[in-house]
Amino acid sequence: MIKFFRHIRQRLVKENRTSKYLLYAIGEIVLVVIGILIALQINNWNEERKTNANLNKALKALKTDLVQDSLLIANHLPDVNYQYQLNESLRERMAMPKATVDTLLKITRNEFNPNWNNPIFYNTNAYKSLNDTGLIDVMNDSLKAHIKDYYNGKFYREGMVESITKDYRAKLAQYVDTYTFGSTDLHDQGKLIDSLVWKDIDLAHLAAAFQGISNFKRILFRLTKDEMEYSLSNSKGLIQHIDQNLDAND
Template sequence: MIKFFRHIRRSLINQNKMSKYFKYAIGEILLVVIGILIALQINNWNENRKQNNLRKTLTTSIQEDLKADINYLNKYTKRVDTLFQTLKDQSAYVNRISYSIDSLVHFLKNDINIFIVSFKGFNNTTYESMKTSGQLNVLDELLKKQLYELYILQNVGRESYISSRNDYFDEIENIVASYPIPVPFSFIKKSPHNEFLWDNLNKKDLLLKLNSWGSLKANFFRTTNSDFKEILDKTKAILQMIEENHD
């Protein structure tokens, strides 16, 4: 093709047809420009197609993460609500006028539940990966903003959970150091040695430690569920927004 155009130019020059040569040259330039523009347009179309495909793939992955979080947080918050209600019932039971110190000791020896609900973490692998790789820019601005707000909420909720959990664990260590309450492993098992540890109790100290334990556990349940329910609502809203707008 290049040889063909070169032959035409040479023929026009040889025939001294300069006006036709210039017209031809301009036409050739226009053809080249049009070819470049078409090539750029095709390239842009291919890039846009790749970006759209990447956006759809990442958005689908984000949807799966959000669905997993909603499923997990629903179960987690319901479990915490149940245990919190049990703690409230125990508090009402212990605070009855007819409830004696001996009954309180029996509660500590047999019925106290020191466990809390462990939190495994959020399903934000896709978001973290997109942050690291710089792929967040392929998302719509509104979705990117909403995901960032959710990410902040998750971090705040996680930090609050860890802080409340550590405070509670410290209190468990405090009460276990003074009273042989049921724990996953007790070096001193139920035996005469164990019973000896319950003799000559300081009743005031026992009540203060039990009150501190129950109050910290209640605070853990209250703050954790408040934070995680807010995160759950935000997660549901983002998922609904994606489902309404995702092609």
């Protein structure tokens, strides 16, 4: 093709047809420019297709994380609610007008279990990958805002739970250094230790210690419930939003 155009140019020069030569040269330049623009456009299309493919893959991974987290929450939330209500029932019994020292001793020695561990480790790899790769910035503004709002709210609540958990564990360490509590799979101190610990205890100190740690546990449960319920409720709408974008890109 190049030899063909070169031959035409040489013939026009030999025939001294300068004006036609100039027009032809300009036309050839225009064709070259058009060819370059077409090549660039094709390259842009290919890059856009690759980006969209990577984005769809990332969104599917994010959806998988959200679904798995929702299943974890649905599995653990009933137990969290039960433990919260149990802690509240013990506090209510202690606050009743007819409560006695025997009530305090029965609850703290046999019924109250201060142990607590956050039961869920969430999947955030897909969200972190979206940010690390910059793919979150190429999606539409509506979905981008939805994802960021969801995780910002989630991380804020997780931070509050983490903070109160540290405070609670400090209270727990002080409590178990002084008192035993009802036997569990992890704690079975036996009758001898139990009887020695509870012999001649300071009832005023026990009452204050129980009030303090049970109140901390109440706050911890409330924050944990709030975080789990937020995640479970709001992840449903986000999953639907992701599905809409995946369907639009198919």
